[in-house]
Amino acid sequence: MELDATQVARERTIETELCIIGAGPAGLVVATQLAAAGRDVVILESGTAPDHAAAQALNEGAEVGGAYRGLATTRHRAVGGSTALWNTPTPGGVGAKYVPLDPWDLEPRWPEAPGGWPISYDDLRPFFVRAQRQCGLGPFAYDGAAWRGNGGAPALQLATGGLVPAVYQMGSRSALLAPLLASARDGTRTRLCPGSTVVQLSLEPAGATVTVANTDGAHWRVRARRVVLAGGAVENARLLLLCAASGGGVRDDSGWLGRGFMEHPRDRALTLTLSTGMDPRAIAWYDAHRAADGTTIVGRMALDGSVAGENGMLNASATLLPIVRRVRARLRSALGRAGTLRALQRWLPAGGHGWSTHPAPERVFDGFTVLLNLEQPPRRENAIVLGERRDAYDTPLPVLHWRWHPDDHAQLVRVRRTVAHALESAGFGRVTIDEGAIPDPHAHHHAGTTRMHPDARQGVVDMDGRVHGTASLFVVGASTFPTCGFANPMLTIVAMALRLADRLRDEP
Template sequence: MILDANTVPTGSTLQADVCIVGAGAAGISLALVLQEAGIDVLLLESGGDQADARNQALYAGSVADARMHSPLDKYRERRFGGSTTIWGGRCMPFDALDFEPRAQIAHSGWPIGLDALQPYYEAANKLCEAGDFAYTAEEAFSTPRRPLIAGFDDQDFSTNTLERFSCPTDFGARYRQRLINGSCRVVQQANAGAIELDASKRQVDHVQVRTLGGTAFTVRARRFVLAAGGLETARLLLASPGASGAGVGNAHDVVGRYYMCHLAGTIGTLSFADRQGVYHGYEVSDEGIYCRRRLALRPQAQDRLGIGNFVARLHHPRITDPAHHTGILSLLYLAKAVIPYEYGKRLHGEEKLGGGQWLAHLRNVLIDAPATAVFLTHWLRYRTLAARKFPSVIVYPRRPRYSLDFHAEQEPNPDSRVSLSDTRDELGMRQLHVDWRYTPRDVHTVQASLAALAQALKKSGVGSFDYEPAEVEHEMTRYGAYGGHHIGTARMGTDPANSVVDANCRLHELDNLYVSGAAAFPTSSQANPTLTIVAMALRLGDHLKRFS
């Protein structure tokens, strides 16, 4: 059943066994598990089925440094399906090392190991529509495939691990009918506000809900789950006083701290002697899923170098430089105004080009028109019109020269945080202020990884990697806090002094309030978080079923 909150009588009370706040990947996955167990679920979603500017404006807030963090209403979608309505579909699990305490990464270590999450990854893969849980080339392909880099076999970097790609699946559209057919009640246009505790201060008594249309009501449930994303979950906890007066679950001033994203950038030039010996494109698994290999820093290399997790992909030259003489890359630059913000920023950075460079891009498009036409035909067929979309732009350069696209773990840092500002949104709720920071260890992770890769390629004799070490910090912060990966603001742990939730994602301070999503991740890994968000939601679902 799907209801419009504006039709709920003002002053009334809705009741459920479990109330979930947020209908994105985490909330919808959790609701599906619970309703299949016959549990009475109420799923609150601020938005509707479509994007709405007035709803989206409720995400607005401020940042300490606009160069280092995008506006808070970007990369997030306040509607049914959440940010899965705009994600790119990249799926991969966390590595075993990510869950372990590591001497080189401050505040690392989860209260669970990979073994606790492994049983849920396969089901998460299915919900994300990323096929089988097979994340090496040997597992995914029944026949041998060409290597990423022929002749490259290194003790520090593997080349056989995969990224798998969802359709990408919009969880709202894909699972809407299953929710309608089940016992879950989805209430759209419902903005959760104050979290009110009972007299014991150990239980949530009810949550106040308001709509932009002026309706107000309450929700009572045996258990509540915040699944509103890494930023909004922290906002909801901080916006109510809780037992301490400093925010729900915030007696030790941990909520909103340890805010992580990922460190990402494009740098340098990889040159290879044999063009035919390099393949950096997508391959299709036996069950029809787009997969792509990458260079992954092995766990033993991370330990030896004293750094965090790191992966890299062969990438096309920087789009803004017309010297690449590639029509499709220049066309992407010229089309910047119509490319969604989430992708345009990464494709183009913030460079401002003069008229001469603009003309050089136009010249590339005209001279390279036949190749551009072939690319656009492929894109129309396999991206625009396809249900399972070709994941991204792949360009095969005339010469075997590439740039390196990297994605690295960010160290948890208590001084990197989100807090409440004095500005209020349309519903009277205080907006967020974000002060995202990185550490010297973050810089060292990228610097040491790039240096190790350059050495490995030189040693192998198959190619070279040239980059300017002095530019590493600039390149890894070119996009600031990367994308929509909002991680760690209500982290898991065993000690309430430095964590918000326990191993089952229940708040230390309360008996019936849980967090589902990347807000609970103690560390960020090298991996995009969506697959692990879904796996964690399924694990939480199993935990909550024990109380039904």
């Protein structure tokens, strides 16, 4: 059921078995799984529709390093979390791209952050399979060989150079959220509390007390046997840093708390000009399309394991986005400004997915930008720390230290050359590289600030997501990822949330 937090009496304490902080996908998955297993769950969510702007102001923060902008614009406070900002069109409405981590993403590959994932790919795989269903996707199949294109065409093979065809699957926000929200709102075991911002955590021998601020500033508490932080990678770190600073029972023995922040920079330095006479539809498999079973996929090019795992090479994924001829782009924007002739606009695509359905793509497109979605290795220097500025509840706002390290850029240069060489060798056309280009860090995929490691001296949470040195405090979400590959995080977040729910269900 939904609880109106403004009706909870000041200073009252609510008792529950499990308290979840954050009603984004991660928190909702854990909550609904545990409620289905008969546990009483309170879900505290800062965001609330009527008080929208004030809730988003709690997401403010500062950035140091010059490259990253807008902590507030890259996440969202609401029931459903940051999915409110999703912008990928899918047949079922706005949604997201999904893809799992690659097996080699879990290996120990980065010397600055010892250890890879403390979970093997075989252990994670069943949770990926369950996550597919939870997200409303097709089968757990991401190799290009598993999918045919429009008209049954297979992926164009990349003969050489360490690139292989692969796919993203696309899923709508409602396919993910509707069942979760229905269970959270209608379930007799769940109390979903929008407008409830957690401002303090205090651990006790048999659980924890969470202090909540209402939108009117009144405080109340939740006492729970177990608490799960599901606030996203910035807020999970912020709440643990606050707890550590106030003597609430969290210690940072590893020195990693808040550190190892990762994004998925996006690089647009490669431009593909198709071979003379080549019809763009020959590579239509690399456009978004519906497969025979109804799953919407986007063909992409993946580094194969031998290259991606090699010698400091970043994992990466390449997608083709058409470059609309300049005159048509101008016409398109003029039509858009005039707000007329929407039907005509369809013949002048905006440059994203769907290009292969154009009746004459060779007349409309000048070639393709090869979009590289990149791994960022974990580094201590990229970190969330508490700043001097405070939010409306007098809580220190976060400061993000972020930079794209020169060593990582050197690896990006290798990735660019590998991809360019493979595309040219496969006969797609000529690839030019803008050597001076710097990748855009704003994929909105935050990860790594409460890294998972079995040893309390090397990480913040153990392999079950339990905060080291505590019995009752857990973290779920991409903040626990020790490394993050190139893969959009949602599928792995949901898989790990299902895994944590199983662990909590099995605890006495």
